[in-house]
Amino acid sequence: MIPTFRLIISVAFAALLMSPVQAGTPDGEAFVAAFGEVCIPERLSYKGTLALAEELGWEPVVTGENADYDGFIAHAEALLAEEIAEDPDFSQGSDGAWFTREIGGRSHLLAVSYLLTEYLDALGCHLYDFAAMAPIDPEPTAKTSLPLARASR
Numbered sequence: 229m230i231p232t233f234r235l236i237i238s239v240a241f242a243a244l245l246m247s248p249v250q251a252g253t254p255d256g257e258a259f260v261a262a263f264g265e266v267c268i269p270e271r272l273s274y275k276g277t278l279a280l281a282e283e284l285g286w287e288p289v290v291t292g293e294n295a296d297y298d299g300f301i302a303h304a305e306a307l308l309a310e311e312i313a314e315d316p317d318f319s320q321g322s323d324g325a326w327f328t329r330e331i332g333g334r335s336h337l338l339a340v341s342y343l344l345t346e347y348l349d350a351l352g353c354h355l356y357d358f359a360a361m362a363p364i365d366p367e368p369t370a371k372t373s374l375p376l377a378r379a380s381r
Contacts, residue, residue, distance in 0.1 A: 254357045256364035258332045259290055266338060267353035274342040274351055278325055286327035286338055294328070296358050297337055304339070320344040324352075334359055 266284055289297055304380030305324075312319050324341035336355060341352040 232347075252359040254334070254362070254364050255332045259355065259357060259364050262329075262331050262336065263353075263355045267355070271351065271353065274323065275342065277340050277351070277353055281325075281327050281338060281340060284329075286329045287335070289326040289328050293333070297328065300337070300356075300358075305314070318345055320346065331357075 266281050266286065267277065270280045287302065291298055308322065308324075312322075321344040322342060324339065327338040327340070329336055329338070337358065338355040339354045339356070340353065341350075341353075343350045
């Protein structure tokens with residue numbers, strides 16, 4: 229099994245175990261729009277996605293401000309370290325950044341990462357709403373559009 233797959237599954241499972249601060253049903257349209265705005269335009273560039281996140285008002289996570297985020301990040305980083313320790317030749321480099329921002333009055337966590345391997349270069353961009361007690365609608369309305377290209381700056 230590819231280690232990154234195990235990492236993604238473990239991180240997603242850990243998100244389900246986190247205690248909600250503002251429980252409720254997420255606004256699917258706002259969630260999808262926020263994901264599309266930050267994760268899609270620079271989807272082929274780690275540095276581009278980081279710059280875009282900051283440009284859009286995402287703030288780097290500050291350790292100690294949110295215990296749920298701290299635990300989630302520590303767990304994800306420990307899993308990555310474990311995977312690399314199991315097969316040190318697998319990874320040829322990795323990095324990650326964590327951001328937070330209010331969307332519709334709720335705090336969201338943004339994870340941007342990359343992993344370089346002999347077999348695969350992976351760029352990840354994940355958005356989390358820890359207060360969600362139900363999944364978003366899998367078919368958002370037609371008025372939600374995702375930006376597929378970014379206009380030149």
